[in-house]
Amino acid sequence: MENKIPYKIYLTEDEIPTQWYNVRADMKTKPAPLISPADGHALTIEEMNPIFCEELNKQELDNDTAYFDIPGEIMDFYKMYRPSPLVRAYFLEKALDTPAKIYYKFEGNNTSGSHKLNSSIAQAYYAKKQGLKGVTTETGAGQWGTALSMACAYFGLDCKVYMVKVSYEQKPFRREVMRTYGATVTPSPSMTTQVGRKILSEHPDTTGSLGCAISEAVETAVTNPGYRYVLGSVLNQVVLHQSIIGLEAQKAMKKYGIKPDILIGCAGGGSNLGGFAAPFFGEILRGEADYKIIGVEPASCPSFTRGKFAYDFCDTGMICPLAKMYTLGSQFMPSANHAGGLRFHGISPILAQLYHDGYFEARAVEQTSVFEAAELFARTEGILPAPESSHAIRVAIDEALKCKETGESKTIAFNLTGTGYFDLVAYQQYNDGTMTDVIPGDDVIAEALNKLPKIGNV
Numbered sequence: 083m084e085n086k087i088p089y090k091i092y093l094t095e096d097e098i099p100t101q102w103y104n105v106r107a108d109m110k111t112k113p114a115p116l117i118s119p120a121d122g123h124a125l126t127i128e129e130m131n132p133i134f135c136e137e138l139n140k141q142e143l144d145n146d147t148a149y150f151d152i153p154g155e156i157m158d159f160y161k162m163y164r165p166s167p168l169v170r171a172y173f174l175e176k177a178l179d180t181p182a183k184i185y186y187k188f189e190g191n192n193t194s195g196s197h198k199l200n201s202s203i204a205q206a207y208y209a210k211k212q213g214l215k216g217v218t219t220e221t222g223a224g225q226w227g228t229a230l231s232m233a234c235a236y237f238g239l240d241c242k243v244y245m246v247k248v249s250y251e252q253k254p255f256r257r258e259v260m261r262t263y264g265a266t267v268t269p270s271p272s273m274t275t276q277v278g279r280k281i282l283s284e285h286p287d288t289t290g291s292l293g294c295a296i297s298e299a300v301e302t303a304v305t306n307p308g309y310r311y312v313l314g315s316v317l318n319q320v321v322l323h324q325s326i327i328g329l330e331a332q333k334a335m336k337k338y339g340i341k342p343d344i345l346i347g348c349a350g351g352g353s354n355l356g357g358f359a360a361p362f363f364g365e366i367l368r369g370e371a372d373y374k375i376i377g378v379e380p381a382s383c384p385s386f387t388r389g390k391f392a393y394d395f396c397d398t399g400m401i402c403p404l405a406k407m408y409t410l411g412s413q414f415m416p417s418a419n420h421a422g423g424l425r426f427h428g429i430s431p432i433l434a435q436l437y438h439d440g441y442f443e444a445r446a447v448e449q450t451s452v453f454e455a456a457e458l459f460a461r462t463e464g465i466l467p468a469p470e471s472s473h474a475i476r477v478a479i480d481e482a483l484k485c486k487e488t489g490e491s492k493t494i495a496f497n498l499t500g501t502g503y504f505d506l507v508a509y510q511q512y513n514d515g516t517m518t519d520v521i522p523g524d525d526v527i528a529e530a531l532n533k534l535p536k537i538g539n540v
């Protein structure tokens with residue numbers, strides 16, 4: 083008889099990894115660099131420094147250093163809410179009557195309610211160390227803005243958040259959490275920027291978009307001395323910081339002799355999937371082990387499964403550099419899927435390259451089936467999951483049910499990125515039976531892909 087694995091596996095404080103792992107160091111084909119939308123040249127650190135923090139730019143451009151020491155101040159902050167537990171989902175397994183063993187890494191156990199704090203604290207630290215006054219950013223659903231305001235409060239940095247106007251109005255509680263941590267939250271588009279005033283004069287009734295909020299945050303950063311712009315996903319540096327999730331999971335598994343067969347993460351901009359899977363990708367890339375890794379995206383915004391591997395703008399406003407990714411086109415407007423954190427047209431260039439080279443697979447799942455999984459998970463495991471995270475739960479359940487059919491006892495691990503307390507309008511629609519599944523037609527995707535930039539793609 084194997085020893086019973088604890089319900090929750092916690093590393094000790096001393097066992098928390100003290101370095102981040104940079105999966106790019108082990109990639110044979112490196113992710114494509116960010117390029118200028120004007121002439122396609124790869125951006126240099128000198129060109130990036132006026133917009134982003136210097137030390138973060140070094141991390142962004144470093145494809146070779148495998149491990150980065152985590153500064154002591156960041157380790158201290160991590161100890162407030164890390165290590166995060168690796169939980170054996172005994173109750174979910176029982177409900178599914180599956181021979182599979184299911185584990186989840188729970189990243190929602192902090193006030194921001196998601197994994198985003200792992201990177202926001204790092205980004206705030208480097209901004210502070212550079213002697214900056216503050217940082218600017220955009221937030222859609224609000225998780226990133228919340229995580230960044232917590233990190234800025236800790237280091238005494240000013241934090242200016244442009245929040246998509248519709249979310250600002252629909253999610254007043256998120257907004258108040260950010261303000262409690264000292265952030266200035268401005269509904270976007272606003273009169274505080276040139277680009278905001280222009281958009282408002284042309285579309286006075288607009289409820290805003292992420293692309294517009296990005297444009298306002300970037301403008302504010304470059305026009306205010308002592309400010310830089312920070313981003314909560316997609317970039318290489320964010321995947322680097324999020325590797326703490328995977329490194330902890332890997333260490334906890336080794337401690338108890340657990341060997342995962344399948345690793346699952348939801349995919350918005352790709353930071354949690356990239357971070358959770360990073361050390362396991364590393365083992366695959368170095369030829370040490372093999373795992374089935376699955377990225378899960380909403381059927382309403384299917385970048386991997388229906389997008390194109392091409393250079394594209396990261397923002398709808400088309401002012402940011404071009405990144406090579408699986409994209410649906412920067413002009414693709416995802417329908418109102420409730421998993422706000424997964425409504426991005428592109429994906430991390432690291433994951434895009436790994437996917438292109440066949441190192442993992444992707445699945446698109448429909449919203450109502452995601453909430454069915456969320457409901458079962460809440461009732462069995464007791465945690466109210468974020469809609470984003472529930473995409474990973476859906477596929478973990480599907481894989482466990484396959485094991486039931488075949489009688490195989492596979493070990494499945496997924497990343498539970500956050501809690502859903504600010505997503506209760508979505509749960510309400512699910513409970514009322516009014517939730518719908520919107521899947522974009524081929525024509526809609528083709529039209530958005532038609533508008534891909536020429537630069538980088540010839």
Ligand SMILES: *Cc1c(COP(=O)(O)O)cnc(C)c1O
Pocket residue numbers: 195196197198225226314315316348349350351352353354355423424468470471499500501
């Ligand atoms: C932002 C967010 C995601 C998606 O972002 P990634 O960068 O793809 O990880 C997933 N889950 C939660 C809870 C989020 O807040």
